[in-house]
Amino acid sequence: MDVQRKLEILADAAKYDASCASSGTEKRDSSDGKGLGSTAPGMGICHSYAPDGRCISLLKVLLTNACNYDCLYCVNRTSSNVPRARFTVDEVVKLTIDFYRRNYIEGLFLSSGIIRSADYTMEQVVRVARKLREEHHFRGYIHLKTIPEADDALIAEAGKYADRLSINIEMPLENSLTKLAPEKNVRAIRRTMGRLRLKLDEAKENHRTATQAKPARFAPAGQSTQMIIGADTASDKTILDTSANLYGSYRLRRVYYSAFSPIPDASRALPLVPPPLIREHRLYQADWLMRFYGFDAGEIVDEAEGMLPLDIDPKLAWALHHRDRFPLDVSTASREELLRVPGFGTKAVDRIIATRRLTSIRTADLARLHIPQKKALPFIVLSDHRPSLHLLEGAGLAERFKPKATQLGFGF
Ligand code: SF4
Numbered sequence: 001m002d003v004q005r006k007l008e009i010l011a012d013a014a015k016y017d018a019s020c021a022s023s024g025t026e027k028r029d030s031s032d033g034k035g036l037g038s039t040a041p042g043m044g045i046c047h048s049y050a051p052d053g054r055c056i057s058l059l060k061v062l063l064t065n066a067c068n069y070d071c072l073y074c075v076n077r078t079s080s081n082v083p084r085a086r087f088t089v090d091e092v093v094k095l096t097i098d099f100y101r102r103n104y105i106e107g108l109f110l111s112s113g114i115i116r117s118a119d120y121t122m123e124q125v126v127r128v129a130r131k132l133r134e135e136h137h138f139r140g141y142i143h144l145k146t147i148p149e150a151d152d153a154l155i156a157e158a159g160k161y162a163d164r165l166s167i168n169i170e171m172p173l174e175n176s177l178t179k180l181a182p183e184k185n186v187r188a189i190r191r192t193m194g195r196l197r198l199k200l201d202e203a204k205e206n207h208r209t210a211t212q213a214k215p216a217r218f219a220p221a222g223q224s225t226q227m228i229i230g231a232d233t234a235s236d237k238t239i240l241d242t243s244a245n246l247y248g249s250y251r252l253r254r255v256y257y258s259a260f261s262p263i264p265d266a267s268r269a270l271p272l273v274p275p276p277l278i279r280e281h282r283l284y285q286a287d288w289l290m291r292f293y294g295f296d297a298g299e300i301v302d303e304a305e306g307m308l309p310l311d312i313d314p315k316l317a318w319a320l321h322h323r324d325r326f327p328l329d330v331s332t333a334s335r336e337e338l339l340r341v342p343g344f345g346t347k348a349v350d351r352i353i354a355t356r357r358l359t360s361i362r363t364a365d366l367a368r369l370h371i372p373q374k375k376a377l378p379f380i381v382l383s384d385h386r387p388s389l390h391l392l393e394g395a396g397l398a399e400r401f402k403p404k405a406t407q408l409g410f411g412f
Contacts, residue, residue, distance in 0.1 A: 001085055007095065009085040013065035013076050016261065017111060017145075017168075017226060058143065059099050060109040063087055063124055067113030071170070071181035072267040073231045073260060076113050081265055086115075089127045096128075097136055107141030107163075108132070114147060122150035122158070129161035143221075148185070148192040155192070159199055159218035164253070166224040167192055172242040176232035180269060193250040196223045200251065222253035229283065230275030231260035235306035240286055240297040247291070257283045282308040289315055292346055293339045311402050316342040319379055320398050326379040327387050330361050343375035375401070 064086035065076040075082060087095075092110065099105045110128055114121050125144055132138035144162040146155060158165055167189055171177040174186045196219070203218035225246060229239060243255040259280040262272065286308055289295040293315070300314050301307065302321070309317050319326065319342045328337055330352060338349045348369040352361060360383035366373050378387045378397060391397055 003087075003091055003095070006085040006087055006091070007061070009083055010061045010063075010065055010087060011059075013082075014060045014062045014109070014111060016075065016258065017060070017109075057105065058107045058109040058141070059096055059105045061087070061092065061095075061111075063089075063092060063110060063112035063121075063128070064115055065113050066115050068116075069114055069181065069183040071184065072269055073170075073180055073228055073263070075263045080263070089124060089131060092128045093131045093136065096132060096140075097138065100138070100140055105140075107143070109143045111145035112147075118147040118149035119151050119154060122147045122154045126154055126158050126161070129158065133161045141221075146192060146196070146223075148188040150192075152195065155195060156199065156218070159196070159203075160216070162219050164221035164224060165196060165219045166226070167196070168226045169193075169242070169246065169255075170226070170228055171232055172227055172229070172234040172239045173232060176234065180231060190249075193223065193225070193246070193252075197250045223250065224252055224254040224256060226256040226258055228260050229257050229280060231270055235301075236279070236283060236286070236308045237297070237301040237303065237306045239283060240290070240301060243287060244290060244297040255287060257287070276310060278310050279308070282310060282314060286314045289318075294336050295340075312398075313342075315340070316375065316401055320401075323392055323397075326392060327381045328379060329381040331356055331381075331383065341376055341379050343372045345370070 062076070064084070065082065066084045066086060067074075067076050067078055070077045070079050074080070092108075096105070096108045108128075110125055112121050112125055125147075129142050129144060132142065141164075142162045143164040143166065144158050146158060146165045146167045148167055155165075169186070169189055170181060170184065177184055177186050199218045200222060203216065203220075206215040227239060227242065234242075239257070246252050246255055257280050259275050259277055260271070261274055262270070266272075286295075286297075286300045289300055290297060295315075295318070300318060308314050312320075319340065325337075325340070328341060330338065335349060335353060338344055338352060339346065344352075348371050351369055355361060355365070362384045363373070363377070363382055365382075366376060377385060378392055378400075380387070
């Protein structure tokens, strides 16, 4: 099989993995004339998207889509009737370098089906990164998938070459993983996440107390994971609780949510239809609220309903449920309070706090701060604006934010 055909198969097989953002790594470049590639700002890697909305701007491939495991939600599972291919280590290295030189990509995202054993597979993945870094002096971004059961020495070596490592938690609930991916073991996954966290903490400490010029590196862009949503019955509340636990326990940089896509010859244990993509989007918004806006998972989703509303964003939904906390006086509110106002982003809040030391904030300033007036004005007091309490407390406020109902077409 020629490399072109392998690339078609192995890039297609990798597209279901959403966890490929390249943020947060160290800065490297080749302006010294040695080496190849850079991770300089403005050269962000995940800046193009496939028609189905998935990011593909890294060279995002599997080493092989053959796999010993039979995870029911995965198109590469052993019982799947798809064409199989396998790159050699040298083929992936050559593709990465060639694509980089042609300006097609700025980095590599490499994962693999599990062949022979976890150690053998991980060793192959590490060999690609080692060759790129040591023989080709490649300084672009590298993200490697980590095989949970792989030997500690291989994981340490992966962290030496990769910017980011990730291990997919796959399912929000342990019993879903047992049912849908019987060979996978949530304890092994979490144990490896814990090992990564220890190594990341150690590397950070070594940097802080470094006596030599270049202390040993370990995955400077940290670790991430991916959760498939909609393949089991887990509610959004369960998903966000699991994410909060993962962020807290393993200091993950990101949890990626990937809406389950029905696959050919799918098992009966899987739903026939995918969840709406907007659900994935709402989970990302809720995830941001937890990481940057000071919300707890339990505040974002209504305990009784268990699901995020699909028609409005989760911060607006929270504000509508807590109208007694509004209107908020923008001239005196704390940062934490301002972050809870619908339409207020973190940058806008910081700019408000800087500006209000010098002058009062007026309605016209909202546009300058890129704050949507329609969303924010019912909840805030400005020097020239006070919202109507009748509007704030009335049943019609929620309706104002909901998308207008449209008549369905007849399909002809
Ligand atoms: S281990 Fe499971 S999820 Fe990973 S490639 Fe194999 S079948 Fe797919």
